[in-house]
Amino acid sequence: MPKIPLDQMKFILATDVGSTTTKARFFKKTENGWRYVISGEAPTTVEKPYEDVTLGVRNAVREVEELTGHKLLAPGGKGILMPSRSNEGVDLYVTTSSAGGGLQMMVAGLIRSMTAESAERAALGAGAIVMDVIAIDDGREIYQKIERIRHLRPDMVLLAGGTDGGNLKDVVEMAEILKAAQPKPRFGISYKLPIVYAGNRDARNHIKELLGEVFALTIVDNLRPTLEEENTEPARRSIHELFMEHVMAHAPGYDKLMKWTDVPIMPTPAGEGMMMQLIAKVFNCNVLGVGLGGATTNIYSIYDGKFVRSVSANLGMSYSICNVMKEAGIENIMRWLPFEKSEDDIRNRLRNKMIRPTTIPQTLEELMIEHAVAREAIRLGFEHHKTLARPLRGARRKGTLWEGAEISDVFALEEVYGTYIKMINVKIIAGTGGLLSHAPRRVQSMLVLTDGFRPEGVTRMFQDSVFMMPHLGVLSTVHSQAAWEIFDKDCLVRLGTIIAPKGTGKPGEKVLDFKIEMPDGATIKDSINFGEMKRIELPEKVEADAFLDPTSHFDLGEGPGKVVEAKVYGGVVGIVIDARGRPLNLPEDDKERRKKLLEWFEALNAYPKEFLDKIREEWL
Amino acid sequence: MKASQSSYAYTPGLKIKRFMIVRKERKLPIPGKVLVKEGDAVSFDTVVARTFVPGDPYILKVARELGIEPEDLKFYLLKNKGDRVEEGEVIARYRTLFGLINRECRSPTTGVIEDVSTTTGRMIVRGDPKPVEVKAYISGKVTEVIPEEGVIVETRGAFVQGIFGVGGETNGEIKVLVDSSSDILEADMIDEDCKGKILIGGSLITKEALLKAIEFGARGIVVGGIKDTDLMDVVGYEIGVAITGHEEIGLTLIITEGFGKMAMSRKAFNIFKEFEGYKAAMNGATQIRAGVIRPEVVIPHTKEIAESELVELEEGIRPGTLVRIIREPYFGKIGRVINLPIELQVIETESEVRVAEVELEDGRRVIVSRANIEIIEE
Numbered sequence: 002m003p004k005i006p007l008d009q010m011k012f013i014l015a016t017d018v019g020s021t022t023t024k025a026r027f028f029k030k031t032e033n034g035w036r037y038v039i040s041g042e043a044p045t046t047v048e049k050p051y052e053d054v055t056l057g058v059r060n061a062v063r064e065v066e067e068l069t070g071h072k073l074l075a076p077g078g079k080g081i082l083m084p085s086r087s088n089e090g091v092d093l094y095v096t097t098s099s100a101g102g103g104l105q106m107m108v109a110g111l112i113r114s115m116t117a118e119s120a121e122r123a124a125l126g127a128g129a130i131v132m133d134v135i136a137i138d139d140g141r142e143i144y145q146k147i148e149r150i151r152h153l154r155p156d157m158v159l160l161a162g163g164t165d166g167g168n169l170k171d172v173v174e175m176a177e178i179l180k181a182a183q184p185k186p187r188f189g190i191s192y193k194l195p196i197v198y199a200g201n202r203d204a205r206n207h208i209k210e211l212l213g214e215v216f217a218l219t220i221v222d223n224l225r226p227t228l229e230e231e232n233t234e235p236a237r238r239s240i241h242e243l244f245m246e247h248v249m250a251h252a253p254g255y256d257k258l259m260k261w262t263d264v265p266i267m268p269t270p271a272g273e274g275m276m277m278q279l280i281a282k283v284f285n286c287n288v289l290g291v292g293l294g295g296a297t298t299n300i301y302s303i304y305d306g307k308f309v310r311s312v313s314a315n316l317g318m319s320y321s322i323c324n325v326m327k328e329a330g331i332e333n334i335m336r337w338l339p340f341e342k343s344e345d346d347i348r349n350r351l352r353n354k355m356i357r358p359t360t361i362p363q364t365l366e367e368l369m370i371e372h373a374v375a376r377e378a379i380r381l382g383f384e385h386h387k388t389l390a391r392p393l394r395g396a397r398r399k400g401t402l403w404e405g406a407e408i409s410d411v412f413a414l415e416e417v418y419g420t421y422i423k424m425i426n427v428k429i430i431a432g433t434g435g436l437l438s439h440a441p442r443r444v445q446s447m448l449v450l451t452d453g454f455r456p457e458g459v460t461r462m463f464q465d466s467v468f469m470m471p472h473l474g475v476l477s478t479v480h481s482q483a484a485w486e487i488f489d490k491d492c493l494v495r496l497g498t499i500i501a502p503k504g505t506g507k508p509g510e511k512v513l514d515f516k517i518e519m520p521d522g523a524t525i526k527d528s529i530n531f532g533e534m535k536r537i538e539l540p541e542k543v544e545a546d547a548f549l550d551p552t553s554h555f556d557l558g559e560g561p562g563k564v565v566e567a568k569v570y571g572g573v574v575g576i577v578i579d580a581r582g583r584p585l586n587l588p589e590d591d592k593e594r595r596k597k598l599l600e601w602f603e604a605l606n607a608y609p610k611e612f613l614d615k616i617r618e619e620w621l
Numbered sequence: 622m623k624a625s626q627s628s629y630a631y632t633p634g635l636k637i638k639r640f641m642i643v644r645k646e647r648k649l650p651i652p653g654k655v656l657v658k659e660g661d662a663v664s665f666d667t668v669v670a671r672t673f674v675p676g677d678p679y680i681l682k683v684a685r686e687l688g689i690e691p692e693d694l695k696f697y698l699l700k701n702k703g704d705r706v707e708e709g710e711v712i713a714r715y716r717t718l719f720g721l722i723n724r725e726c727r728s729p730t731t732g733v734i735e736d737v738s739t740t741t742g743r744m745i746v747r748g749d750p751k752p753v754e755v756k757a758y759i760s761g762k763v764t765e766v767i768p769e770e771g772v773i774v775e776t777r778g779a780f781v782q783g784i785f786g787v788g789g790e791t792n793g794e795i796k797v798l799v800d801s802s803s804d805i806l807e808a809d810m811i812d813e814d815c816k817g818k819i820l821i822g823g824s825l826i827t828k829e830a831l832l833k834a835i836e837f838g839a840r841g842i843v844v845g846g847i848k849d850t851d852l853m854d855v856v857g858y859e860i861g862v863a864i865t866g867h868e869e870i871g872l873t874l875i876i877t878e879g880f881g882k883m884a885m886s887r888k889a890f891n892i893f894k895e896f897e898g899y900k901a902a903m904n905g906a907t908q909i910r911a912g913v914i915r916p917e918v919v920i921p922h923t924k925e926i927a928e929s930e931l932v933e934l935e936e937g938i939r940p941g942t943l944v945r946i947i948r949e950p951y952f953g954k955i956g957r958v959i960n961l962p963i964e965l966q967v968i969e970t971e972s973e974v975r976v977a978e979v980e981l982e983d984g985r986r987v988i989v990s991r992a993n994i995e996i997i998e999e
Contacts, residue, residue, distance in 0.1 A: 143680050170691070173740045180736065181678035181745045185651070207740055315862050320909055324861030348849040350949070352880035355863050356785045358909055360948040361974065361992045367949050368970045441971035609971065 003093050003263045005084050007480055010092035012085045014065075014073060015472035016058055017269055018045055018098040018258075020296055020320075023057040026472045027065045027073075028487055035483040037491035040467060041065035046254070047100040053254035054100060055261070080261035093480065096262050097471040099269035100252070104128055104244050105187065107155040109135040109179065111162040111171050114394040116200065119225045120161035122309060122389055123199070123233035127240040128268030129157075130297065130314045135178070137171055143178060150182035157243055158184065158194065158216075159236060160208075163201030165226045172204045176211045183215065186247075193217040195243045199224040199236040219243060228395040244268065264479050270299050272474025274310050276488065277301040277431060279477060280463065281308075283485070286428035289454060291379055292470070293434035295319035295358060298382035302390050304422050311386040316378045318371065318436045319358030326351050329377035336587050337373035337452070339598040340366065340616045361439075365612045368441070372449050375436050379453025387420035424457040424583070425503060425558050431493075433465035443573045444536070444607050447496045457503045457583050458558040459547070459567045462496040462574075495541045497572030501579040502555035505586070506531040512555050512580040516548040517569065529580040534601045537578070539571030547576075577605060595620055635782040635877070635915060635995070637889045640926040643780055643919050644764070647755045648771035650674070659766050663757035663774055665792040665902055670755045670771045676732055676748030683726045684742020687715035691742030704734045706746060713744070758790055759902045759919050778921035779896055781877070781889045783843065786905025786916030787856060787865050788873030792819075793840035795920065797897050799823040802890035805882070806844055808833045815839045819901055819918070821893040825882040826874075831855050835871035841903045843893065843918060845878045845885035852880075866906025873905040875916040883953050886945075886997060896920045938996060944979060948993035955997065956981040 013028040025041040041064030046057035062073050072089035075082045082090035106129040110117025117136035132153050162172035186194040196216040198208050212218050221235040245265050249255040277290035281303035292299035298316040302309050315324040362368040437446040447462050477484035510531045517525045547569045553562035588594040602608050653672020684691045700712040706728040713726040728746050736745040761776030796818040798810045806822030808829035815837045822844035828851035853859050877885050901920040908914040942958045960978040975991045
């Protein structure tokens with residue numbers, strides 16, 4: 002815990018030890034509250050030849066020292082100077098980490114869609130990358146399961162299964178499979194692999210007998226005590242403790258780093274997730290978020306108070322860019338391009354980005370290609386997320402189709418078991434990650450987020466200014482006021498509001514009449530037709546009143562054709578009215594599709610006009 | 622802006638050395654026995670360390686096979702936990718009605734009974750441990766023994782890193798199939814003489830040539846580039862994440878420059894030419910993340926070396942440094958850095974970035990992002 006009382010703190014240092022870069026962020030208390038001062042970055046030193054993560058931390062912090070003249074490093078490599086005195090030291094040091102691939106877990110449960118899914122949610126919620134989910138009904142024979150487990154080298158295993166007092170035999174069988182496979186930990190060849198057991202409490206003795214000697218076994222409350230109840234908190238807490246005790250303690254240099262920090266090291270995505278939850282809490286609404294990284298895409302939802310995080314470990318913008326191409330299909334990437342290129346050309350370009358991931362787009366063509374990939378990475382990540390953000394399977398629910406529905410009634414099951422996220426009820430979408438932060442025009446990130454998530458109704462859009470959500474996430478665990486002040490003033494960029502009616506129509510058919518009353522008394526009255534987009538300037542921190550009157554096929558949340566009166570919030574982009582329809586379908590004809598893309602880019606002023614004109618001349 | 626950032630940029634290039642001391646750590650995945658001593662001379666295929674990993678486990682549903690309740694299993698066991706069993710040996714038997722009903726359960730492998738469960742009615746039989754060996758990979762001398770783990774082997778020789786590869790460790794004699802680093806390696810250049818060799822191409826290998834090299838038993842191929850779709854066709858699937866080395870296509874392939882047609886760096890090509898006929902080790906394993914692993918070729922040799930080859934190149938871009946541009950526009954072009962402006966500059970995308978002014982081989986002067994150039998060693 003912090004040694005200095007919160008109200009006496011003057012300087013705070015936070016770092017994130019990423020897979021490739023260690024990022025330091027320096028914060029200061031000013032007359033106007035806590036503010037972000039400056040960043041320092043350096044390559045992460047978790048691998049050979051350094052194998053000591055604190056070297057990278059020191060290099061990143063040294064950059065902050067050099068840029069500010071504020072001395073931070075204790076002499077002799079002894080950590081961070083504390084407490085602060087005029088122009089040296091800090092009063093709090095915190096860090097997150099995803100170095101060496103973060104926390105990698107294997108998850109096992111009984112039924113794939115019930116206890117195994119609950120276990121997966123618990124692991125993901127704790128900030129882990131789930132390498133595989135083993136379940137009795139996962140379609141693999143026992144020998145295939147064993148083979149798979151033997152090949153994985155997880156940092157930790159979470160075993161769930163059975164409700165309390167329920168099925169005993171199957172969960173013991175699953176433990177037998179684990180025992181037979183004897184997975185080995187990723188770091189260190191001589192220590193025991195941690196296993197968290199969070200299944201049927203009646204099986205605990207059997208589990209102890211089977212796994213107690215071979216593994217470092219921890220037993221916690223059942224994460225699915227009944228079919229109607231999911232209790233992931235004890236498992237999540239235990240995963241965090243074991244992450245520190247076992248995984249971090251064996252990763253190079255972390256034993257030192259753990260002594261430097263005032264609070265436990267947190268997995269990077271867990272920090273990111275905390276900030277997404279904070280947004281939902283402060284704005285009191287449903288929130289969707291994305292952390293679009295080079296290697297992974299994390300999606301967060303806080304919907305009706307329920308927090309779910311999913312991580313698509315191999316969807317990313319540099320290291321994993323070719324996996325987006327593989328998963329999405331090259332044609333789905335190319336559909337976002339307003340110019341013509343051969344498939345081979347795009348493939349080779351993406352491959353070359355993969356093998357030289359630190360390069361940046363220098364031409365607008367290349368920038369558009371990366372933005373196309375980003376849309377697909379978010380779309381796929383969100384698809385994955387929706388398979389986890391759904392009601393508990395197996396639970397009986399009153400008032401749903403489940404009662405009285407036959408188990409074979411596929412339609413009934415779809416209705417009951419599909420995701421509970423309804424886009425029309427999502428009021429905020431927030432994004433973080435290099436591609437979004439580095440987009441030359443903020444409207445480009447707004448468009449990427451829109452095309453990836455496809456918001457419906459009236460939705461505010463936010464993004465991280467410079468990557469610091471994880472830092473503020475771990476900071477919020479000890480100093481929520483400082484975290485919020487910095488987040489609000491220096492981290493959270495308000496992009497604006499998107500208004501997207503749900504429904505489809507014919508090109509040119511009227512979708513919406515709208516009236517926007519600006520705070521200065523001016524009124525904008527206009528309408529929009531199907532297949533069009535419009536952008537209206539409305540500065541950051543300014544609100545306007547919108548009267549939205551959709552035609553009979555279109556819905557903005559109150560039902561088809563019903564008027565919606567809403568507050569719309571400004572931002573660096575302003576208000577975007579998206580009448581392309583939901584579901585969003587691009588024209589099938591290539592020429593028509595390219596023409597529409599150019600129209601939208603132009604309407605939003607998303608890319609330089611001269612460039613769009615050049616494409617139009619060349620390709621239309 | 623820091624002074625050091627204004628005139629100096631760190632952009633690691635690939636290592637291409639006619640001479641260097643190559644050290645390779647050769648370690649077992651779990652503790653075992655080291656079979657060589659410090660000072661021993663080793664060859665490419667010398668086994669330097671060996672261990673045994675636990676054998677394959679078999680889970681047998683014994684109670685179900687015998688048609689009994691799990692808790693009754695103990696009454697019908699012929700072998701108990703810890704007992705050794707042979708493949709086909711009866712380990713549990715249920716006999717009733719004076720032998721009219723006779724059900725047996727046999728061990729599927731030779732090994733040890735690891736576990737018997739009266740909860741599930743299952744038994745785990747663990748097969749005999751399997752040996753895992755680590756080879757020297759390169760020829761040279763053992764300079765250090767890491768007890769129970771492995772050794773460090775050292776050699777003097779040429780060392781060429783590629784940008785991407787598939788397939789694991791192998792070795793063979795170097796055979797250059799093209800006249801220049803910009804030539805395409807075509808199928809008609811491959812014949813029976815390629816068997817067991819490491820083939821060197823120029824700017825591209827065609828799919829047909831790659832398939833023919835596999836058919837004729839070549840051990841490896843090093844070439845400037847390959848078309849993504851050709852690689853996908855030969856590997857049999859689309860490579861999603863850049864972690865490779867485990868593919869089994871019949872040989873190891875290293876591309877030195879990138880995807881598409883790209884002339885191999887002249888320095889690398891000249892090294893292969895010079896050491897044609899020498900035996901070399903190569904590994905296609907690539908991992909692009911923190912702790913980047915690039916594919917490599919090691920050619921041990923005892924040839925004369927020039928004094929200048931012993932000097933380590935400073936890893937920094939300065940005016941005068943020879944660089945390759947590694948992103949569009951000008952992708953693949955080679956040039957010399959003229960100027961490294963201190964101020965950020967706006968590039969076509971409208972991003973403000975640090976740039977370099979580069980004079981291309983054709984005399985044109987261009988501005989490129991510093992993130993998009995890499996050093997070429999001269």
